[in-house]
Amino acid sequence: MQCRVVCVSLLLVIVTLTEGMSLRGLGVEPRCRCSGTESRRIGKLIESVELFPPNPHCKDTEIIATLKTTGQEICLDPKAPWVTKVIEKILANRSP
Structure with a gap:
């Protein structure tokens, strides 16, 4: 059970970081x-x-x-x- 929580948390962190970096890294403001x-x-x-x-x-x-x-x-x-x-x-x- 604890392994699932850690894995899900890690996945959420990775998705959040890559989503934010994908647009800014290209010089595009997401707004x-x-x-x-x-x-x-x-x-x-x-x-x-x-x-x-x-x-x-x-x-x-x-x-x-x-x-x-x-x-x-x-x-x-x-x-x-x-x-x-x-x-x-x-x-x-x-x-x-």
């Missing part, structure tokens, strides 16, 4: 990066912008801006009109 978004105009403060399309771990499109002065990353509201214009400019510059 959304943004918990909230900024909709105020901060265009002049932005150094760079990254666009993350929906994926199996996050159903939302995420737009993350890095600020010039502090290097802080801020999630932008993809529905804000000024953010839409910024994304359109980025996509237009990428096209050949």
Whole structure:
């Protein structure tokens, strides 16, 4: 009986560790990066912008801006009109 408890406990530990490591080891976060978004105009403060399309771990499109002065990353509201214009400019510059 004691051997079964130890074996089951060991199996649970192994499954838990491998499940957690499988996604993080690939550089994939198992959740959304943004918990909230900024909709105020901060265009002049932005150094760079990254666009993350929906994926199996996050159903939302995420737009993350890095600020010039502090290097802080801020999630932008993809529905804000000024953010839409910024994304359109980025996509237009990428096209050949």
